[in-house]
């Protein structure tokens with residue numbers, strides 16, 4: 140075995156080609172290429188523009204409600220009897236998840252680029268709601284693509300999007316989940332490239348999206364890092380986040396990547412087990428391939444056809460992952476582990492009962508990992524879990540699964 | 546030019562005709578039927594065959610070609626079998642250029658070097674890979690050109706003058722002008738705009754410039770053929786095949802005949818002839 144060269148920093152961006160190592164890139168049709176290159180230019184300019192920064196700050200503070208709290212989950216900690224568990228409360232943001240952090244940033248970019256129409260894909264509906272929200276606020280017409288499987292299991296969010304004035308387009312191809320919604324959004328974008336801005340909801344897609352979304356989401360980790368230092372006087376031992384496309388996770392992880400003492404764990408949807416195809420653990424059980432504009436780990440068959448996968452959670456039900464995670468996996472800096480549907484469902488109920496916080500099913504995957512490791516850790520050790528969203532959207536689905544009488 | 550694509554365009558130039566490039570999805574609705582259709586295409590006048598490689602997530606394709614890909618995959622089509630299709634076609638036809646069209650992942654999964662060797666061996670002349678723009682040329686374009694397989698570049702209405710040289714830089718075979726911002730199956734935009742775009746590209750390259758996306762009828766093929774070096778017809782052919790299938794994808798009429806009827810008409814359009822073979826190129 141050859142030794143893996145350790146980079147000076149894990150926090151560098153993508154390279155000129157938009158690659159993180161061999162992952163990422165710009166695998167898009169020519170029609171989109173000029174726009175994708177322009178987006179990158181505009182993003183670089185915006186980053187250096189104090190007026191852009193100020194407007195983003197303003198929205199972040201007064202509209203989103205940042206900073207989100209870092210909450211010491213004392214009841215859960217006592218219940219598990221091990222490491223101290225802190226929750227980064229992205230569920231308390233306006234619209235109920237971390238997705239809004241990215242949407243306020245991208246809507247400002249759309250405005251800056253003179254675009255007049257917004258499109259988005261959504262799985263759990265949290266990104267769709269966040270995109271529809273900023274579209275409403277800034278007066279853009281907005282189309283959200285959502286698979287019919289997801290519309291069924293995330294009904295409250297469909298209603299929210301419609302109330303916000305978005306046109307929710309039902310997608311019926313494939314297994315009608317997030318991957319198919321993204322295909323449809325890309326088809327719309329290719330067709331309406333002259334006036335349309337595509338608000339991608341995760342740290343995925345062609346360059347510069349993975350980097351841009353990461354930068355907008357990094358506020359999570361930057362806040363958490365200074366909050367824990369203030370509160371405990373030290374860095375955490377472990378940080379944990381759930382991985383769909385990977386935006387809440389990279390947002391939490393990125394500011395900690397060069398803190399070598401911090402163990403970082405990304406939780407993939409293990410679905411009904413990794414043996415068959417009923418999971419979405421692309422980094423645990425997939426291999427590199429090209430989809431949706433970038434090279435990354437994908438669930439695919441021997442012929443390179445993308446598999447559909449499965450997760451109890453619509454937001455994690457995606458057969459790929461953002462390219463920076465693929466790179467972090469290979470570099471060994473971050474551990475990616477699966478959590479199964481039933482474990483997530485248990486954690487969902489546990490957090491609800493002992494802390495009075497109903498987590499999103501996506502976030503429940505991260506909680507489940509903390510439940511697994513906290514008891515064997517010391518009482519003076521610290522875990523931070525990203526509570527990426529609240530579970531209101533999942534209440535009906537979970538009640539159905541548990542056969543609750545309402 | 547010593548390959549089939551180059552030779553074919555030379556011949557057509559000598560005849561003063563644009564090329565008719567016909568698309569079909571490999572393995573739609575099954576291997577044997579698509580092989581039979583493929584063999585019939587040159588006989589009824591198709592100059593170049595564009596053979597679709599089915600992919601689970603065809604993000605530049607409309608409903609008709611998406612459905613064809615799904616039928617092919619359901620019938621067990623793989624990249625390996627698409628190469629096999631070409632190999633069997635080559636046993637009866639060593640002249641007609643065959644160009645593979647599709648998305649990168651199945652090729653990446655197959656392994657680029659192994660794929661290029663097998664594709665050459667099977668008699669593939671060119672590749673059109675929708676999700677590989679010039680920025681990604683190291684992935685496949687450059688290795689393909691080195692292996693003697695043309696890499697046909699897509700130019701689009703968003704490819705402006707500043708970008709055009711980049712698009713043409715490593716192009717070979719012919720240039721495929723996508724008539725619209727959109728996906729396959731959409732309506733054809735104003736031919737005047739298309740003609741202007743083609744003329745602009747022709748000024749910057751010696752390669753033939755062909756037009757695809759949106760051409761469905763002989764009349765359209767006629768108009769676009771006059772303004773370019775070739776016309777690509779895809780969705781209309783795939784639709785003609787689909788019309789011979791029942792809702793489960795079973796063949797219930799004659800797909801070969803459906804395609805040859807359509808292609809015979811399209812050929813008249815492209816060759817500037819009316820249906821009785823009279824020259825109408827000056828009449829319109």
Ligand SMILES: Cc1ncc(COP(=O)(O)O)c(C=O)c1O
Pocket residue numbers: 236237262263264265266340341342381382383384385386387388453454455499501502527528529
């Ligand atoms: C609450 C919540 N957490 C996590 C995710 C997964 O997305 P990502 O991995 O981009 O954070 C979603 C996606 O819909 C979500 O709604």
